[in-house]
Amino acid sequence: xxxxxxxxxxxxxxxxxxxxxxxxxxxxxxxxxxxxxxxxxxxxxxxxxxxxxxxxxxxxxxxxxxxxxxxxxxxxxxxxxxxxxxxxxxxxxxxxxxxxxxxxxxxxxxxxxxxxxxxxxxxxxxxxxxxxxxxxxxxxxxxxxxxxxxxxxxxxxxxxxxxxxxxxxxxxxxxxxxxxxxxxxxxxxxxxxxxxxxxxxxxxxxxxxxxxxxxxxxxxxxxxxxxxxxxxxxxxxxxxxxxxxxxxxxxxxxxxxxxxxxxxxxxxxxxxxxxxxxxxxxxxxxxxxxxxxxxxxxxxxxxxxxxxxxxxxxxxxxxxxxxxxxxxxxxxxxxxxxxxxxxxxxxxxxxxxxxxxxxxxxxxxxxxxxxxxxxxxxxxxxxxxxxxxxxxxxxxxxxxxxxxxxxxxxxxxxxxxxxxxxxxxxxxxxxxxxxxxxxxxxxxxxxxxxxxxxxxxxxxxxxxxxxxxxxxxxxxxxxxxxxxxxxxxxxxxxxxxxxxxxxxxxxxxxxxxxxxxxxxxxxxxxxxxxxxxxxxxxxxxxxxxxxxxxxxxxxxxxxxxxxxxxxxxxxxxxxx
DNA sequence: ATATGATGATACC
DNA sequence: TGGTATCCCTCATA
Numbered sequence: 001x002x003x004x005x006x007x008x009x010x011x012x013x014x015x016x017x018x019x020x021x022x023x024x025x026x027x028x029x030x031x032x033x034x035x036x037x038x039x040x041x042x043x044x045x046x047x048x049x050x051x052x053x054x055x056x057x058x059x060x061x062x063x064x065x066x067x068x069x070x071x072x073x074x075x076x077x078x079x080x081x082x083x084x085x086x087x088x089x090x091x092x093x094x095x096x097x098x099x100x101x102x103x104x105x106x107x108x109x110x111x112x113x114x115x116x117x118x119x120x121x122x123x124x125x126x127x128x129x130x131x132x133x134x135x136x137x138x139x140x141x142x143x144x145x146x147x148x149x150x151x152x153x154x155x156x157x158x159x160x161x162x163x164x165x166x167x168x169x170x171x172x173x174x175x176x177x178x179x180x181x182x183x184x185x186x187x188x189x190x191x192x193x194x195x196x197x198x199x200x201x202x203x204x205x206x207x208x209x210x211x212x213x214x215x216x217x218x219x220x221x222x223x224x225x226x227x228x229x230x231x232x233x234x235x236x237x238x239x240x241x242x243x244x245x246x247x248x249x250x251x252x253x254x255x256x257x258x259x260x261x262x263x264x265x266x267x268x269x270x271x272x273x274x275x276x277x278x279x280x281x282x283x284x285x286x287x288x289x290x291x292x293x294x295x296x297x298x299x300x301x302x303x304x305x306x307x308x309x310x311x312x313x314x315x316x317x318x319x320x321x322x323x324x325x326x327x328x329x330x331x332x333x334x335x336x337x338x339x340x341x342x343x344x345x346x347x348x349x350x351x352x353x354x355x356x357x358x359x360x361x362x363x364x365x366x367x368x369x370x371x372x373x374x375x376x377x378x379x380x381x382x383x384x385x386x387x388x389x390x391x392x393x394x395x396x397x398x399x400x401x402x403x404x405x406x407x408x409x410x411x412x413x414x415x416x417x418x419x420x421x422x423x424x425x426x427x428x429x430x431x432x433x434x435x436x437x438x439x440x441x442x443x444x445x446x447x448x449x450x451x452x453x454x455x456x457x458x459x460x461x462x463x464x465x466x467x468x469x470x471x472x473x474x475x476x477x478x479x480x481x482x483x484x485x486x487x488x489x490x491x492x493x494x495x496x497x498x499x500x501x502x503x504x505x506x507x508x509x510x511x512x513x514x515x516x517x518x519x520x521x522x523x524x525x526x527x528x529x530x531x532x533x534x535x536x537x538x539x540x541x542x543x544x545x546x547x548x549x550x551x552x553x554x555x556x557x558x559x560x561x562x563x564x565x566x567x568x569x570x571x572x573x574x575x576x
Numbered sequence: 577a578t579a580t581g582a583t584g585a586t587a588c589c
Numbered sequence: 590t591g592g593t594a595t596c597c598c599t600c601a602t603a
Contacts, residue, residue: 423584
């Protein structure tokens, strides 16, 4: 029906009517939530009196002579701009645009609501192919390493309850987390572990500084922030393997720093922008980093595809930089094999992960190139034997290669999992559980949300990569932000999560206590940074509120408010 | 309540 | 090959 007719019906003695048609993306679909279909077109009379579109309403000398303006807003899908449907949140449930490929598995024909991977993560997981060829190294592996691997797979321990948290610790999102390599053993309390993480800052050169935060979560209030280690976002950190009181960090300012954790005084190991800013084509940014204790090296990679080796002691570059990924593309990850020190794994924006031999390192000399559908966010050797490879790619798949000595043409398994790239989020990285003797348990945050009792939450997933099964999805109703950074403790059953600017420490639920008691348990949370701008240089005294101000303005409160029907407590979640 | 903005990969010319 | 328009479940703040 043409809109004119309906408009005329509304005003029997019509003044001059001007139509202003406007397409709205309806960003806030939660305000119209409730499940009832909205009318596709809405009409509203702008102002009570007659006005003309385009005329200055306020300046209106002629306000009484002006005709009525009717604004017609045609509701269009904000994703595809089509009509007849709308993408966005309805309460805590996200409705996908049906015209786009599935947001989870990227295949057309269905949405995430009906995607088979959403129901069962292991759907479509290809079993590991049987290997027909064996190399001498395979026999070495069987004889020397296999006996150390227990035959019976132990039950996975999942830290699924928040123990403590620092809210808004950093001024920008967290990019990485690291546990202290030994501190929990050295200190007698047995509880004294340090967490180091960093924050990015803006990419502007003389703007804010890359920060380094240290938190002793055994002593909840003890935390330090070092603010002037880098001038740009801090991308990576590694403890110095020969001196654990010092830490290496790499940054988009093009430097590697070695920082003394007691004093916070950094010393520059390498500076790739010694002459300052000469345009984006010349500014080097460092992303991937790892240490090689056997060779005394720090390895870093830049945004132009190059790898650099630096002698940690003499601070001299070891040889020239080597092109390890497509020229001009970012190398985002480096990992040295924990068992075979000469093997290096790199990954980058050219959609490849590559295995290198440090003894024969030159452009194009990689041992293997592992192809991916999109950018590879991370690539890690398995932590105990170093024989498996785990990668996270922006094509929403986690891949595992079961043996670096086998056929690497195809991954042994691919698991579809939602961890899309979003420029506002730290890229997701699937991380091994360093304590799992079977080297199959992996932790990674989830991008898409699930409706849990009327609250949209983004769980942290524990996946058994040997089967593709989702072992656990961990969430907390107060954490409504996405948690892209996750690290499992090397010795304890502890998970550290970086979500936006906050850090959470998770421990397993106590098996002896009843479930209800544990659910009701509140954890200690400390807020930081509320008044950070007012008192530069150090943190304010923290208030001991559990989560009060964290909940405010959160998606949770929005979801709860907009929920038209009363929340059905037993509804649990939409996923079955 | 709603608007705004920070900013990386990619597709396409 | 380079420049730019586009982006889809962000998040915090004004």
